[in-house]
Amino acid sequence: MHILITGAAGMIGRKLTARLVESGELNGRRIEKLTLIDVSAPQQPAKFAGIVGTFAADISEPALAQAAVAGRPDVIFHLAAIVSGEAELDFEKGVRVNLDASRALLESIRRTGEDYCPRLVFTSSIAVFGAPFPEAIPDDFHLTPLTSYGTQKAIVELLLAEYSRRGFLDGVGIRLPTISVRPGRPNKAASGFFSSIIREPLAGEEAVLPVEDSVTHWHASPRSAIGFLIHAAGLSRKQLGPRVNLTMPGVCCTVAEQIAALRRIAGDKVVARIRRETDPLVARIVDGWPRRFDPQRALALGFKAETSFDDIIRVHIEDELGGKIAV
Amino acid sequence: MHILITGAAGMIGRKLTARLVESGELNGRRIEKLTLIDVSAPQQPAKFAGIVGTFAADISEPALAQAAVAGRPDVIFHLAAIVSGEAELDFEKGVRVNLDASRALLESIRRTGEDYCPRLVFTSSIAVFGAPFPEAIPDDFHLTPLTSYGTQKAIVELLLAEYSRRGFLDGVGIRLPTISVRPGRPNKAASGFFSSIIREPLAGEEAVLPVEDSVTHWHASPRSAIGFLIHAAGLSRKQLGPRVNLTMPGVCCTVAEQIAALRRIAGDKVVARIRRETDPLVARIVDGWPRRFDPQRALALGFKAETSFDDIIRVHIEDELGGKIAV
Numbered sequence: 001m002h003i004l005i006t007g008a009a010g011m012i013g014r015k016l017t018a019r020l021v022e023s024g025e026l027n028g029r030r031i032e033k034l035t036l037i038d039v040s041a042p043q044q045p046a047k048f049a050g051i052v053g054t055f056a057a058d059i060s061e062p063a064l065a066q067a068a069v070a071g072r073p074d075v076i077f078h079l080a081a082i083v084s085g086e087a088e089l090d091f092e093k094g095v096r097v098n099l100d101a102s103r104a105l106l107e108s109i110r111r112t113g114e115d116y117c118p119r120l121v122f123t124s125s126i127a128v129f130g131a132p133f134p135e136a137i138p139d140d141f142h143l144t145p146l147t148s149y150g151t152q153k154a155i156v157e158l159l160l161a162e163y164s165r166r167g168f169l170d171g172v173g174i175r176l177p178t179i180s181v182r183p184g185r186p187n188k189a190a191s192g193f194f195s196s197i198i199r200e201p202l203a204g205e206e207a208v209l210p211v212e213d214s215v216t217h218w219h220a221s222p223r224s225a226i227g228f229l230i231h232a233a234g235l236s237r238k239q240l241g242p243r244v245n246l247t248m249p250g251v252c253c254t255v256a257e258q259i260a261a262l263r264r265i266a267g268d269k270v271v272a273r274i275r276r277e278t279d280p281l282v283a284r285i286v287d288g289w290p291r292r293f294d295p296q297r298a299l300a301l302g303f304k305a306e307t308s309f310d311d312i313i314r315v316h317i318e319d320e321l322g323g324k325i326a327v
Numbered sequence: 328m329h330i331l332i333t334g335a336a337g338m339i340g341r342k343l344t345a346r347l348v349e350s351g352e353l354n355g356r357r358i359e360k361l362t363l364i365d366v367s368a369p370q371q372p373a374k375f376a377g378i379v380g381t382f383a384a385d386i387s388e389p390a391l392a393q394a395a396v397a398g399r400p401d402v403i404f405h406l407a408a409i410v411s412g413e414a415e416l417d418f419e420k421g422v423r424v425n426l427d428a429s430r431a432l433l434e435s436i437r438r439t440g441e442d443y444c445p446r447l448v449f450t451s452s453i454a455v456f457g458a459p460f461p462e463a464i465p466d467d468f469h470l471t472p473l474t475s476y477g478t479q480k481a482i483v484e485l486l487l488a489e490y491s492r493r494g495f496l497d498g499v500g501i502r503l504p505t506i507s508v509r510p511g512r513p514n515k516a517a518s519g520f521f522s523s524i525i526r527e528p529l530a531g532e533e534a535v536l537p538v539e540d541s542v543t544h545w546h547a548s549p550r551s552a553i554g555f556l557i558h559a560a561g562l563s564r565k566q567l568g569p570r571v572n573l574t575m576p577g578v579c580c581t582v583a584e585q586i587a588a589l590r591r592i593a594g595d596k597v598v599a600r601i602r603r604e605t606d607p608l609v610a611r612i613v614d615g616w617p618r619r620f621d622p623q624r625a626l627a628l629g630f631k632a633e634t635s636f637d638d639i640i641r642v643h644i645e646d647e648l649g650g651k652i653a654v
Contacts, residue, residue, distance in 0.1 A: 091493065130569065134467075142467045144488065144570050151489040155482050161471065162478040166418065242457065243471050 001026055002033040004073035006059055006105070007080030009038035011182065012123070015226050016077060021045045026075060027234045037068060038080065060096045065104040069112055075233050076120045078105060084127060085189055087149040098152035106159055110168040117170050120160065121232045124175045124245060126218060128154040129290045136294040139247060146288055157245040164237075164244050172232040172240060174298075177250035177305070180219040181316035190285040194219065197255070198262055198313055201273035204326030210279035213256040216291040220250040220305040221315040231303055239301060249305040251312060252292040261309040265317070266325050328353055329360040331400035333386055333432070334407030336365035338509065339450070342553050343404060348375045353402060354561045364395060365407065387423045392431040396439055402560050403447045405432060411454060412516055414476040425479035433486055437495040447487065448559045449500045451572060453545060455481040456617045463621040466574060473615050484572040491564075491571050499559040499567060501625075504577035504632070507546040508643035517612040521546065524582070525589055525640055528600035531653030537606035540583040543618040547577040547632040548642040558630055566628060576632040578639060579619040588636040592644075593652050 003020060007013045017036060025031055033051040036042035041056035053071075057064050059080045069076075080101070087094030102122070109118060129137060130146035143154045160171035182195040193210055194217060200207035220228075228248050253261075263271045295303075306312045317323060330347060334340045344363060352358055360378040363369035368383035380398075384391050386407045396403075407428070414421030429449070436445060456464060457473035470481045487498035509522040513534075520537055521544060527534035547555075555575050580588075590598045622630075633639045644650060 140461075140469045142469050143485070145485070146492065146569060148489060148493070151485050155485050158470070158472070158478050158481050158485070162475060165473065166475070242473060 001029040001031045001075070002035070002071060002073045003031060004035040004037070004068055004071075004076045005042075006037045006068070006076070006078050008036035008042035008054075009040050010079060011184065011222065012179070012225055012229075013038065013042065013077075013079050015222055016079070016229055017042070017045050019226050019230065021048045024049075026230065029074075033071070033073075035068065035071060035073060037064070058097075059105070060101040062104065065101065065108040066111075069105070069108040072112065072116055072118070074118055076105075076109075076118050077229055077233075078102065078120060078122045081123070081153075082149070083189060084147055084149040087152065088147055091148055094148045094152055098149065099155055102156045103159060106163050106169065110163065117167065119233055120169050120171045121229055122156060122160050122171060122173045123229070124153045124157050124173045125150065126175050126177060126247065126290050126293070128157065128175060131288045131290075133290055136292045137247070137290055138294050139297045161242065161244050165242055170237060171244050172235060173245035174228050174232050174303075175245065175247045176225055176228070177218040177220040177248055179222055179225055180312055181221070181320075183222065183316070183320045190282050191289075193282070194255075194258070197274050198258065198316065201262065201270045202266060202313075202317065202321060202325050204273075206273050206275055208277050209255065209274050210277060210282040211255065211286055212278075212283070213254065213259070215255045215283075215286055216252065217255075217286075218250045218252055218290060218293060219309065219312055220248060221312045223315045223319055224250075224305045228303055235301060243297070246298045246301070246303070247293050247295040249295045249298055249303055250293065251306050251309050253309045258309050261313055265310060265313050267327065269327060270325065328356040328358045328402070329362070329398060329400045330358060331362040331364070331395055331398075331403045332369075333364045333395070333403070333405050335363035335369035335381075336367050337406060338511065338549065339506070339552055339556075340365065340369065340404075340406050342549055343406070343556055344369070344372050346553050346557065348372045351376075353557065356401075360398070360400075362395065362398060362400060364391070385424075386432070387428040389431065392428065392435040393438075396432070396435040399439065399443055399445070401445055403432075403436075403445050404556055404560075405429065405447060405449045408450070408480075409476070410516060411474055411476040414479065415474055418475055421475045421479055425476065426482055429483045430486060433490050433496065437490065444494065444497050446560055447496050447498045448556055449483060449487050449498060450556070451480045451484050451500045451502045452477065453502050453504060453574065453617050453620070455484065455502060458615045458617075460617055463619045464574070464617055465621050466624045488569065488571050492569055497564060498571050499562060500572035501555050501559050501630075502572065502574045503552055503555070504545045504547040504575055506549055506552055507639055508548070508647075510549065510643070510647045517609050518616075520609070521582075521585070524601050525585065525643065528589065528597045529593060529640075529644065529648065529652050531600075533600050533602055535604050536582065536601050537604060537609040538582065538613055539605075539610070540581065540586070542582045542610075542613055543579065544582075544613075545577045545579055545617060545620060546636065546639055547575060548639045550642045550646055551577075551632045555630055562628060570624070573625045573628070573630070574620050574622040575625055576622045576630055577620065578633050578636050580636045585636050588640055592637060592640050594654065596654060597652065
């Protein structure tokens with residue numbers, strides 16, 4: 001089994017690589033080769049007996065997709081992307097990386113030949129949806145993205161379904177919830193506070209909450225995200241049918257419920273590190289985001305997320321803090 | 328007012344040109360210039376006082392989009408496309424004409440400059456939808472095309488919404504029903520029989536019905552299609568909002584109801600020219616097509632279609648047969 005990961009140096013890419021190396025197999029087959037690509041060189045995974053190729057390259061370089069696919073990987077995890085904020089600020093860069101590079105990857109697979117049909121797992125996003133929304137977004141709700149990032153993801157979803165239908169590849173698109181609690185330093189994403197109001201207080205630092213406590217959102221842990229990717233790699237063509245793009249399950253909760261969960265797990269002193277400071281711009285952006293889904297297909301296909309925000313916090317404490325909280 | 332029409336030599340393009348020349352104005356402004364583009368040279372319209380430029384060129388030629396837009400047309404009707412059957416048989420040609428040429432047109436508009444923001448009316452299709460369907464397809468139903476043509480149209484819809492949202496142009500996408508009764512000779516489209524079972528008998532010729540009488544479909548006349556285009560050109564940005572792609576109204580009826588309408592209008596002798604000869608391939612293709620819509624937004628925005636198949640037949644007799652039936 002040869003696995004290719006694009007965006008391998010990102011948060012999800014690193015966790016996915018670690019999980020694959022740890023288990024040593026995917027879909028019941030031993031992993032013999034890993035090809036890891038990102039703009040900055042992905043780390044060489046420790047304790048892996050197989051062959052590892054790491055490449056530092058921009059996936060929007062025309063020749064790269066072809067080179068990456070030349071080794072005929074059996075499973076491709078296509079994670080590489082420019083994030084939402086950057087795609088909005090730099091239209092051409094977003095199109096080049098999120099749309100054209102993805103298309104180049106699909107085309108390289110098609111041109112490799114009729115006997116080559118790898119499983120391609122593509123990380124899409126709930127940003128393919130745009131307000132106004134029903135109370136819970138059903139699986140058959142239309143895609144009306146309100147960002148360039150969401151548009152680019154939605155177009156790749158359509159291409160993925162088309163290339164799968166024509167037998168050029170065997171695609172699955174998974175629309176990730178907002179990943180909470182995202183490890184690492186705060187970033188400038190408008191969604192960053194959903195993680196930082198949990199992560200910083202648990203680490204003994206102050207965090208700013210820029211929106212009302214009533215704001216509702218859709219979350220899953222990084223551990224669940226990796227679980228989605230592994231599970232998607234193992235689904236059969238027959239299980240998927242022609243509708244290959246799936247909204248992933250998650251936890252729907254308000255900011256107030258996030259904070260109540262933090263209080264239950266870590267106490268009042270930790271919660272007191274959250275400072276309220278409304279940011280009208282962030283509040284307005286978040287207002288257009290989806291809040292709740294009814295992801296019946298993904299659940300029926302066996303995708304699993306946490307069932308409470310308490311569990312999401314526990315996963316963060318276990319996976320990132322070695323079980324320790326700064327009380 | 329300068330108007331550009333791509334696909335101007337096609338059935339819809341010719342009828343649209345004739346209508347524009349006849350009225351001499353669009354959105355209350357006098358038409359001073361028409362630019363007509365198609366692979367085969369569009370005819371010079373008679374009795375038009377303004378300037379006409381006709382170009383025989385493949386819109387997938389990279390320089391053409393730029394040249395077409397250089398004259399800064401105020402309204403662009405983008406009709407040019409490879410039809411469904413051909414896009415399915417020739418994947419690369421379909422992508423080149425239906426997707427890349429459309430994208431080149433959008434990009435040429437964007438690159439013309441910030442002070443240029445033309446109304447772009449794009450003819451999409453109900454082929455953006457794929458089975459299984461609810462009883463009536465609502466405006467917020469997801470796009471899961473089951474053909475390359477439908478996929479290409481769906482992607483251009485997403486680009487049209489994105490370019491409109493970013494202010495690069497002012498787009499409207501209209502999803503045309505099956506156009507019945509299509510004038511001219513029978514073609515090889517799987518949908519051809521919906522027209523030919525009416526058109527040929529009215530002209531004194533035999534027609535073959537390849538499916539069951541219970542097959543249900545969504546129709547509008549060529550006259551209505553032109554009405555949709557003209558109406559779309561006049562909608563304001565505010566009326567449209569961010570969801571710029573609209574399913575057009577139509578008449579939902581079974582083949583049996585089509586035939587009953589023909590009998591009411593033209594009598595038993597004409598209906599007797601329909602010969603039943605089941606074609607399992609056509610029956611299977613048609614089975615995946617949408618049947619009935621609930622196009623609330625288009626109706627609220629003032630788009631109008633016929634309300635019965637009787638009316639659709641009458642339009643054909645008036646517009647194509649000079650009021651005469653071969654009894």
